[in-house]
Amino acid sequence: xxxxxxxxxxxxxxxxxxxxxxxxxxxxxxxxxxxxxxxxxxxxxxxxxxxxxxxxxxxxxxxxxxxxxxxxxxxxxxxxxxxxxxxxxxxxxxxxxxxxxxxxxxxxxxxxxxxxxxxxxxxxxxxxxxxxxxxxxxxxxxxxxxxxxxxxxxxxxxxxxxxxxxxxxxxxxxxxxxxxxxxxxxxxxxxxxxxxxxxxxxxxxxxxxxxxxxxxxxxxxxxxxxxxxxxxxxxxxxxxxxxxxxxxxxxxxxxxxxxxxxxx
Numbered sequence: 001x002x003x004x005x006x007x008x009x010x011x012x013x014x015x016x017x018x019x020x021x022x023x024x025x026x027x028x029x030x031x032x033x034x035x036x037x038x039x040x041x042x043x044x045x046x047x048x049x050x051x052x053x054x055x056x057x058x059x060x061x062x063x064x065x066x067x068x069x070x071x072x073x074x075x076x077x078x079x080x081x082x083x084x085x086x087x088x089x090x091x092x093x094x095x096x097x098x099x100x101x102x103x104x105x106x107x108x109x110x111x112x113x114x115x116x117x118x119x120x121x122x123x124x125x126x127x128x129x130x131x132x133x134x135x136x137x138x139x140x141x142x143x144x145x146x147x148x149x150x151x152x153x154x155x156x157x158x159x160x161x162x163x164x165x166x167x168x169x170x171x172x173x174x175x176x177x178x179x180x181x182x183x184x185x186x187x188x189x190x191x192x193x194x195x196x197x198x199x200x201x202x203x204x205x206x207x208x209x210x211x212x213x214x215x216x217x218x219x220x221x222x223x224x225x226x227x228x229x230x231x232x233x234x235x236x237x238x239x240x241x242x243x244x245x246x247x248x249x250x251x252x253x254x255x256x257x258x259x260x261x262x263x264x
Contacts (some may be wrong), residue, residue, distance in 0.1 A: 019195040020064050020132070023189060026094045028069045029095035030096055031064040032118070035057075038057060045106075051071070057152065086257070091239075093249075098183075103223045105174075106170075108177070108178075110174075111157075112148075114154075116185060117150050117249045119183075120185060122148060122211055122215065125202075126202050127139045127201065128140060129202060157223070175225055175228075180229060180231065180232040183213070185209075186205040187236075188205050
């Protein structure tokens with residue numbers, strides 16, 4: 001599992017540190033929420049091989065979240081990975097609204113994972129040359145694991161899309177449900193100008209979203225799947241979390257809430 005131990009706070013001006021807070025929090029929340037959501041398939045995936053695969057993918061995401069939360073705690077000087085992950089109210093999480101949708105069926109899970117993994121790969125690529133070396137080094141580690149996530153979801157997207165009848169119909173329905181929130185991984189961050197000035201983020205989120213849409217469009221077209229619509233409420237893509245996340249939050253905080261004074 002990747003960790004961010006031994007890090008020191010960056011030497012960038014305070015606005016860039018604030019931007020790092022927002023960037024790391026959004027990335028960590030993305031990985032944490034999709035990881036926990038997909039862990040629900042453990043024991044009930046449609047095939048034994050997929051039960052193992054999805055459990056492994058979910059564990060990877062949670063490990064990435066831990067590393068990002070730990071880095072966030074170092075940058076801000078407050079909390080630790082566990083308190084950041086478990087001790088916030090639902091409204092305080094900053095994951096992309098794409099990940100707010102309930103687990104749903106297997107087609108929904110594959111559609112959500114395809115949209116997220118392809119978007120995350122574009123975001124990570126823009127951070128690999130970050131001016132703050134601890135982040136660039138961590139991103140390099142994440143990318144090496146995430147490429148296997150992409151390979152897995154690409155195979156399943158193709159499999160569902162080319163199997164006529166219920167599999168293809170369910171996939172199309174899932175993409176249509178997720179479509180209005182598809183671009184929320186690239187929701188502009190309040191501290192984005194400072195991140196760009198400090199060269200922690202090399203390109204604006206809006207440009208990254210355009211690259212991502214151009215990258216996935218040929219695959220969707222080849223498979224005869226619906227084109228992605230414009231993102232609804234693009235500036236609020238990491239807020240206004242719905243009922244499915246409120247339920248999920250209750251699930252992943254249940255053990256910690258059972259004994260608030262315990263040392264875990």
